[in-house]
Amino acid sequence: MEKEPLDDSIGQKAVEVGLITAAQLADVLLELSRPGSGSPDVGAALVHKGLLSAAQLDVLSGAPLKRLGKYVIVRELGRGGMGVVYEAEDSELDRRVALKMLLGSLHGDAQEAALEEERFIREARLSANLPKHPQIIGVYEAGMLEGRRFIAMEFIEGRQFSEWRRQGSITLRQQITVLRDTAMAVDHAHRHGIIHRDLKPANILVDRKNHPHVADFGLAKRTNQNATLSITASGMVMGTPAYMSPEQANGDKDIDQRSDLWALGVMLYEILTGKVPFDGDSPVKILMKTVNEPVPPPSTILRGPSAMMDAAIEAICMKALAKDPKQRYASARAFAEDLGRWLRGERVAVLQGSRPAIKPAWLASAAAAAFLIAGGVWFALGPSAEEQAAERAREFVVQGRRLMKQGRYSDAIVRFGQALGEDERNREAAAGKKEAEEHLVAAARPTPPAAPDSAKVRETIARELSDLDATLKALRDAESFGAARDLLTQSARRRSDEEWTGGIARRLEALRIEVDQAFGTAKAKAIDARKANDAAAVDVLKARVSRWKWSGLSEELDLELAKARPAPPVAPAPASTELPPPAGVRETATLRGSQNALNAMAFSSDGRLLVTTSFDKAVRIWDLDARIERARVPEPFSGRSVAVSPDGRWIAGGAIEGELQIWNASTLQKRVMSSAESQYMGVAFTPDSQTLVSSSVDGSLRTWDVETGLLKREMKGHPRGALGLSLSPDGRFAAVGTGEPLMKVWELATGKEVRKFENAGRHSILCVSYAPDGRNVAFGGDEAALMVGDTTTGIFRVLGFCPKAIRAIAWSPDGRSIATGSVDNLLRFWDPTTGKAGGFPVENGYFSLAWSPKGDRLAAGGADWTLRLFEVSPARK
Secondary structure, three states: OOOOOOOOHHHHHHHHOOOOOHHHHHHHHHHHHOOOOOOOOHHHHHHHOOOOOHHHHHHHHOOOOOEEOOEEEEEEEEEOOOEEEEEEEEOOOOEEEEEEEEOOOOOOOHHHHHHHHHHHHHHHHHHHHOOOOOOEOOEEEEEEEOOEEEEEEEOOOEEEHHHHHOOOOOOHHHHHHHHHHHHHHHHHHHHOOEEOOOOOHHHEEEEOOOOEEEOOOOOOEEOOOOOOEOEOOOOOEOOOHHHOOHHHHOOOOOOOOHHHHHHHHHHHHHHHHOOOOOOOOOHHHHHHHHHHOOOOOHHHHOOHHHHOOOHHHHHHHHHHOOOOHHHOOOOHHHHHHHHHHHHHOOOOHHHHOOOOOOOOOOOOOHHHHHHOEOOOOOOOOOOOHHHHHHHHHHHHHHHHHHHHHOOOHHHHHHHHHHHHHHOOOOHHHHHHHHHHHHHHHHHHOOOOOOOOOHHHHHHHHHHHHHHHHHHHHHHHHOOOHHHHHHHHHHHOOOOOOHHHHHHHHHHHHHHHHHHHHHHHHHHHHHHHHHHOOOHHHHHHHHHHHHHOOOOOHHHHHHHHHHHOOOOOOOOOOOHHHOOOOOOOEEEEEEEOOOOOOEEEEEEOOOOOEEEEEEOOOOEEEEEOOOOEEEEEOOOOOOEEEEEEOOOOOEEEEEEOOOEEEEEEOOOOOEEEEEEOOOOEEEEEEOOOOOEEEEEEOOOEEEEEEOOOOOEEEEEEOOOOOEEEEEEOOOOOEEEEEEOOOOEEEEEOOOOEEEEEEOOOOOOOEEEEEEOOOOOEEEEEEOOOEEEEEEOOOOEEEEEEEOOOOEEEEEEOOOOOOEEEEEOOOEEEEEOOOOOOEEEEEOOOOEEEEEEOOOOOEEEEEEOOOOEEEEEEOOOOO
């Protein structure tokens, strides 16, 4: 009698919720599949073996899995050999997500489980570094959830490309339009250094508006990485044979983005003929055909009345499927543009040259198929600045077109203007701006038949000006002065009424006055900073003015700064700065080697090593016991902040140029977490070393998953910059100094602002430091006052004053001292209770400070390029 098939659904649920492992389930299934094993009841077998309790079995036999962490499971969308995808609700952010969970190998294959986990991590990392594109599924979050890896992705209500095509109402033109849009999305990935390597209909979702969305970057590679084997030790093909290019199948290592062009060509071939170019009864046979056999032209496949094939679309298909990558389209964009020409009835580019060869330009040996490679390596070193600007311009154009469809013509003009600001050659932006302006002119043109009701006109104008003021306030609060000016300039064209034009003129004048005043203040501060030889403050102010996007201001500031010179050496400090050294503290060493001021530093968890960054673009690792430079990060890095993870595995650095990097502490191999346009003023690891926190001049506080590099959360609310950064000892809260007299405290888990200290003087808060009690925070900056805020009450007090700006603050681990470095050439040790201070002089002041974890040593980075070490006695008074 034939044995009943095994129903392993209970076992699968047990694996999903972490009650048993995939290997344990595999053992039970193997035992039940043997002859004479009795009833194939998987649940009963798991209870019999003691892997599940009867109560657990009852729960698993009832309702399906309902919740994983903060995600409420709605339904299962799909399941594979090692993973499952759910539709879920993020209960914290109230949004739908596609939740992808890694289950592990059901066959207990450790190698394949490791490969699948590698794919998971790769997908999260690459998605994190890929700028958002409307046709690429975005990733919200990734990490560990109840012991398993997960990725929370954008949820798309749609169908796989192949399923969508099978609908009877879908036309050929619609299918080619979707493929064209897919190619544009793939081009976006290519220009940011990513080759997908597994493009196929199953990885393209088409939504209800017939827009495609590219998914699954689990096999993707960066251009500077080597390819990996596409068949595992157990024979599993890493990739989809029918869509793999000849160079992938042949084992070539120098694979570029044209490998993805082949996959796009295969999908076009399917659209035209209903089948793939090569098929077979095994993956190896398909791949060998791909390597050795010519591609049959689509017109030779069709039979009967539908056998007529348009020569242009066939030529596009055959060029994409050229066996020699050099004979394919140079880019996915070129392929998409030719499809666009065909859709518009224009002559396609491929027919303007020679028709692509049907026979392969090269043949490889059949034996080469034994060394199958799963996709290529990244093609380029990354997009140039010009390419990045062009990409930003294209994204602004997409936004502008969307606003046009919504009838928001003035907003569309701003977007098209931003596009032209990025790329003045973008014709679509110029045309869109002109079209939007014409719409506004037409909308403002009075209607001849009847004179409008003057009262209603005034009411309308008042309402529109009120709406405009709300937008202007948001832009002005964010110091987006250029965008505010553009908004007003374009809005002036909406109406010809005197009341309207007068209102716009008054707002423009008020904006100019505000910018003049803000620039005057910023310029004076920058000149003072230049004279004080405070390069960090100058950089902050220059970046701030640059963000305004107001013509001529950055140039004027550079000119004024060029005239300014650092002040000559000052006379001996007044009596208030001549402080005696504090009891129990003595200077033990002065280390040299840096070629400029040390602007950031961090101790290792054992206190033996110190990592420093400097304006000389070097990241150094010092052995403090031996008092030597032990190692140096090989690449130049203009560091502005640095941190060492508590577990000692990672070093993180924020750059002046706006790059966030992380290095393996053992190998010093780098990984770029983020490339932005504003410098990272602060970085810090949470106590578990799993999360990196950063603050930057663009006003954002961000948290990052250290393992995957994925952005976890972004907290805005610092319109003039998020500057100083310090985490509470338990890692729950972040204190952030800002470019105004304001310090905020955020709860990292929720992204909520929980406390703010306002009116803290008149100037920026550049540095902050949490007390070990997790309640108090010391902060200061340009105000030259050391302040201590109580985060439970929201009240702060001034502990003491310095003659000049404070550039570094560090609260000792035992809570008994607050160290400050300032540009008045004195290192101070403050008593947090009495405010009394002792000090050590140094030429040109201090820029950075760090306590050892035990609190027995303080390191200080001087503007005189030295690293000074102080020994601190625990018995000090």
